[in-house]
Amino acid sequence: MSARSAALPIDGRRFLIVGGASLVGSTTADLLLARGAGRVVLFDNFSFGSRDAVRHLVDDQRVTIVSGDVMRLPDLLAATEGVDGVLHLAAMMTISMDRDPWAGLDVNVRGAQNVIEACVVRGVGKLVFASSNAVYGYGPGVAGDLVEDTPFHAAGAPPAAILYGASKIVGEQLCRQAHQKRGLDYVVLRYSTVYGERQHYRAANALYIVETHDRIKAGLRPRVIGDGAETKHFVYVGDLARANAMAFEADASDVAVNVSGPEPVTTLQLVELVCELTGTSLRPEHVAPEAGKVRLTSGGAFRIDHAAAERAIGWRPEVGMREGLRRLLAWRDQAGAPAAAAE
Ligand SMILES: NC(=O)c1ccc[n+]([C@@H]2O[C@H](COP(=O)([O-])OP(=O)(O)OC[C@H]3O[C@@H](n4cnc5c(N)ncnc54)[C@H](O)[C@@H]3O)[C@@H](O)[C@H]2O)c1
Known part of the structure; x- marks a missing residue:
C-alpha cells in the first residue's frame, strides 16, 4: 500500500491567500501565478x-480579490470553496499587538482557528501557516543557534512580543491538532523578519531599515540604538515566497521549520549597509532607545538555523542582505515609499 502524498503542485491549482494584500501575500501571489497557478x-x-x-x-x-x-467563518467557507491550497498570513504583529492586544489575539488565534476549520470543511489539500521566529520569544534567554526545538523565552521581554509569539504557538498547535484529529495536511513556516519590495512599517525589526532610509532621504543622520551590537536575522521576501510555494509542492506535512536569510546581521552593520547603498556621507549617530517603542531584544548574538527547511521542503535562501536591501531601496526610491503615518 503506498502512503498518501502531501505534495501539492502549483501548475493549474487553485490557491487562497488569507491576508493576501500584504508584503508576503503580494510577492507569493506573483510567484504562484508565474508558476502556472490556475x-x-x-x-x-x-x-x-x-x-x-x-x-x-x-x-x-x-x-480574484475578496474583501473578507x-x-x-462564513467569509472563509465561501472563499475556500474549490480551493486546493491555502496560505494563511492574516495576523497582527508585535507593534499592532502592543496597540491593541485584544484584537491581536482575536485575529491571530480565532482567525487561525476559523481558517483551519474552513480548510477541513472544504477538504483543502494543504495549508501553509505563516508562523514566526517569535515562537522562540525574546529577552535575555535568546542567544546562540535557534533551532526548531529551542524553547520559548518570555522573561525580560516586552509583553506585546510575547503575546504575539504565544499567539503563533497557538496557531501552530491548532494546525497539529487538525492534522491529528481531522487529517489536514499543513506546513508551518517560521519566518524571520521579512524585508523587500512593498516593505511596510509594521514589523519592529524592519524599522531599522526603513527608518534609516527615511532619515537619510530627509538629510538626517541615521540612528543606531545603543552600540548596535544587537543581532537581527532577516529573510528576503522573494526567498520567502519561494519557501511558501515549496511548502505546497513538497511531500511534507505536520512539520514546522525556520525560514531565515543566509546570515544574521547586527543593527550597526545593517544601518551602515543602508548608508553605503544610498551613497550618503551622513554618519550614523548612537542614541538611547526611545521610550514607549517596542524593541525586540536578545541575550546575545543568535542565528536562526534553516537546515530543517532544506530537509523538509528543499528550500534554502538565495538572496543576501546587500542584494535584498539594494532591491528594497530601489523600490522605495521608484515607487515612493508609503508614509509611516499612513500605516
Ligand atoms: N513581516 C515580518 O517581518 C514577519 C516576520 C515573521 C512572521 N510574519 C508573519 O507573516 C505574515 C504576513 O506578514 P506581512 O509582513 O506580509 O504582514 P502584513 O501586515 O503586510 O499582512 C497581514 C495582512 O493580513 C490582513 N489582515 C489583518 N487582519 C485581518 C482580518 N481580521 N481578516 C482578514 N485579513 C486581515 C491585513 O490587512 C494584511 O494585509 C503574518 O502572519 C506575520 O505574522 C511576518
Missing part, C-alpha cells in the same frame, strides 16, 4: 494591507 484568490479585510500592494495583479484573469474577515 487561480489565486486574495482574501483580506484591508485593515493593514492595501489595494496598492496587489494593484499590479488585477489584470490577471486568474486573480478571518473573524467571520
Whole structure:
C-alpha cells in the first residue's frame, strides 16, 4: 500500500491567500501565478494591507480579490470553496499587538482557528501557516543557534512580543491538532523578519531599515540604538515566497521549520549597509532607545538555523542582505515609499 502524498503542485491549482494584500501575500501571489497557478484568490479585510500592494495583479484573469474577515467563518467557507491550497498570513504583529492586544489575539488565534476549520470543511489539500521566529520569544534567554526545538523565552521581554509569539504557538498547535484529529495536511513556516519590495512599517525589526532610509532621504543622520551590537536575522521576501510555494509542492506535512536569510546581521552593520547603498556621507549617530517603542531584544548574538527547511521542503535562501536591501531601496526610491503615518 503506498502512503498518501502531501505534495501539492502549483501548475493549474487553485490557491487562497488569507491576508493576501500584504508584503508576503503580494510577492507569493506573483510567484504562484508565474508558476502556472490556475487561480489565486486574495482574501483580506484591508485593515493593514492595501489595494496598492496587489494593484499590479488585477489584470490577471486568474486573480480574484475578496474583501473578507478571518473573524467571520462564513467569509472563509465561501472563499475556500474549490480551493486546493491555502496560505494563511492574516495576523497582527508585535507593534499592532502592543496597540491593541485584544484584537491581536482575536485575529491571530480565532482567525487561525476559523481558517483551519474552513480548510477541513472544504477538504483543502494543504495549508501553509505563516508562523514566526517569535515562537522562540525574546529577552535575555535568546542567544546562540535557534533551532526548531529551542524553547520559548518570555522573561525580560516586552509583553506585546510575547503575546504575539504565544499567539503563533497557538496557531501552530491548532494546525497539529487538525492534522491529528481531522487529517489536514499543513506546513508551518517560521519566518524571520521579512524585508523587500512593498516593505511596510509594521514589523519592529524592519524599522531599522526603513527608518534609516527615511532619515537619510530627509538629510538626517541615521540612528543606531545603543552600540548596535544587537543581532537581527532577516529573510528576503522573494526567498520567502519561494519557501511558501515549496511548502505546497513538497511531500511534507505536520512539520514546522525556520525560514531565515543566509546570515544574521547586527543593527550597526545593517544601518551602515543602508548608508553605503544610498551613497550618503551622513554618519550614523548612537542614541538611547526611545521610550514607549517596542524593541525586540536578545541575550546575545543568535542565528536562526534553516537546515530543517532544506530537509523538509528543499528550500534554502538565495538572496543576501546587500542584494535584498539594494532591491528594497530601489523600490522605495521608484515607487515612493508609503508614509509611516499612513500605516
Ligand atoms: N513581516 C515580518 O517581518 C514577519 C516576520 C515573521 C512572521 N510574519 C508573519 O507573516 C505574515 C504576513 O506578514 P506581512 O509582513 O506580509 O504582514 P502584513 O501586515 O503586510 O499582512 C497581514 C495582512 O493580513 C490582513 N489582515 C489583518 N487582519 C485581518 C482580518 N481580521 N481578516 C482578514 N485579513 C486581515 C491585513 O490587512 C494584511 O494585509 C503574518 O502572519 C506575520 O505574522 C511576518
